[in-house]
Amino acid sequence: MNTSQDVVDFVRNGHLHYLPHLSIDCVIFGYHANQLKTLLLRYHGHEQWSLPGGFVRRHEPLSEAAHRILATQTQIADLFLQQFHTFGDGSTRLNRIETQQIHNRIFAKAGVAIAEDHWLSERTLSVGYYALVDYLSVTITPDFLVEEYAWCDVDAIPSLLFDHQEIIEKALLTLRDQLYQQPIGARLLPAKFTLPEIHALYETILGKPFDRRNFRKKLLALGLVRQLPEQRRIGAHRSPYLYEFDPENYHRALEEGSVLAG
């Protein structure tokens, strides 16, 4: 929403255009130079932070809604957004009045208030999507209701609104779990990379150091990357082999039932 009038229109007529009881929240992980962060935003009127998120239009496919919401609120487009979980347990913790109060503090900037029986005051379940980007490549354009955006270290997430803490934790578990199933790092590394480069990426995402030789063995056994005959010349005594992702091999194995049973 770009103006005060957008917010007023949303509060007055949103029920005609959006599905009630269901939102989308996006966990955007940002990686750069051995650091893993998450994109958070802080609405005007709140000290607590939130995930980027919004509502699904009445006739809009869910996956399109996720992309539209992220692009509208942050101007980030063309991400590989992956749905990972729908959250409907924590949403029973807030009652109608608490939910109303949170929204009214957000909307105060536009001088509009919602009532206790407004659809936004009701219980809302959330479909979680995540993505992984190089955070230096991302430019964010502020939304009217947002006071600030920040890339927060995943180890130091501040206090969050709603059940967003739980959503980030589950997203991080999913990211880590899928690291060996999908070429998740493919957009964060150069097309041809060295073993130390992918090792550093995996250590950062998994949040712990691990043995490089064992890592290489397992990565190659899975067929997710392949060693190239080329080497990179770093110095007289340092010319590590280059590797590349093998998404075709991965997708074939997945279609056949397992990355491991081939």
Added chain:
Amino acid sequence: MNTSQDVVDFVRNGHLHYLPHLSIDCVIFGYHANQLKTLLLRYHGHEQWSLPGGFVRRHEPLSEAAHRILATQTQIADLFLQQFHTFGDGSTRLNRIETQQIHNRIFAKAGVAIAEDHWLSERTLSVGYYALVDYLSVTITPDFLVEEYAWCDVDAIPSLLFDHQEIIEKALLTLRDQLYQQPIGARLLPAKFTLPEIHALYETILGKPFDRRNFRKKLLALGLVRQLPEQRRIGAHRSPYLYEFDPENYHRALEEGSVLAG
């Protein structure tokens, strides 16, 4: 729903008790003696089949709703139901009148009809849950609106209502994908099993034969099962080693970030 009156109450007052626009659908995979099936049901008035499913109560945690719905419609309780995906793309394909007609054919048995502006005629997204059971151990008690239940071979799924075909396909992909990440077979095999037994289970679920020696090597490398010092005496020349699942090892690896990076 057990009686005609239950259906009439649901149609008249359901909007007071249930969230609109969101249902739960359950894909119950049944395995026995090298056969993999899915539990389907056929409502009165329909030739097409459906998944067991229902709606979430207004203040009910989502995960509790999934168990309640399955127990209510089939009497199957205490399953390890796993949420796997929320479906919100296919639901844009049916319009309001088509949705109304499907429900009216189901409800005709109770002599009640819904209008075009009834909440059940509106677009409904679906949260998918799956489970894997030994289908011989399951007893199903028919719901008032259901004409018949069947365990259908996953390779021969009949024509289905709504987007249930898509839901089953995604559930099967997820089951296959998680076969090496979770001790999925633990409830389907005896506590101590032979390699041919777990090999047959995995071949059936993955829907294809694969090399037994390679399978054993990968399964042990993942730490999902461990070989026991005991052997089973089958005959003079046949005493295969016994294996058991090692869920503790799996869960520790998962918490540390990956089953493979340990």
